[in-house]
Amino acid sequence: MDDANRSSNGKAPRDSRMAFFIMPTTLLRTLRDTASRHLGDEEKVRSLLFECGADCGRVMVRKMEISSEDKVDIGDTITALWIEIGLGRLSVKSAEEHELVVICDDSTEALANGDTGKMICDLTRGYLVGIASTLTGFEWTCTEKSCLSHGDPECVYVLKAK
Numbered sequence: 747m748d749d750a751n752r753s754s755n756g757k758a759p760r761d762s763r764m765a766f767f768i769m770p771t772t773l774l775r776t777l778r779d780t781a782s783r784h785l786g787d788e789e790k791v792r793s794l795l796f797e798c799g800a801d802c803g804r805v806m807v808r809k810m811e812i813s814s815e816d817k818v819d820i821g822d823t824i825t826a827l828w829i830e831i832g833l834g835r836l837s838v839k840s841a842e843e844h845e846l847v848v849i850c851d852d853s854t855e856a857l858a859n860g861d862t863g864k865m866i867c868d869l870t871r872g873y874l875v876g877i878a879s880t881l882t883g884f885e886w887t888c889t890e891k892s893c894l895s896h897g898d899p900e901c902v903y904v905l906k907a908k
């Protein structure tokens with residue numbers, strides 16, 4: 747490594763581009779509970795988690811140096827990137843040009859929050875939107891149609907191009 751890649755303290759900087767970590771369930775639960783205490787309103791909590799996820803998804807795709815010009819397969823790319831995120835394992839149920847349905851039977855976010863009787867995967871939906879939007883160059887929405895936390899056998903996320 748040449749000197750240009752060394753930081754001022756003489757140590758080689760850590761390359762975090764490929765860094766991943768297992769998303770701690772405690773973090774996901776604490777994040778939602780704390781946001782709930784501070785914001786009160788459930789819709790605000792959901793928006794906050796969604797927006798955090800969307801930002802993280804966008805950053806992740808940029809760090810992987812993939813852009814909309816690469817014309818990658820969105821379903822394949824999302825499932826490949828998802829392995830790094832630690833929010834469970836995704837698989838593509840159906841893929842059309844402007845609609846993608848993905849399922850997850852071990853959503854970390856749902857498992858972290860337990861049985862709430864509600865669709866709970868707001869950070870996850872955000873991540874999916876951030877990734878899809880950055881991969882394609884246009885905006886997507888994501889609705890959760892069923893959720894482990896709601897008592898369903900799997901989480902089903904429907905992504906639609908705006």
Ligand SMILES: [Zn+2]
Nearest residue numbers: 856867893901
């Ligand atoms: Zn869910």
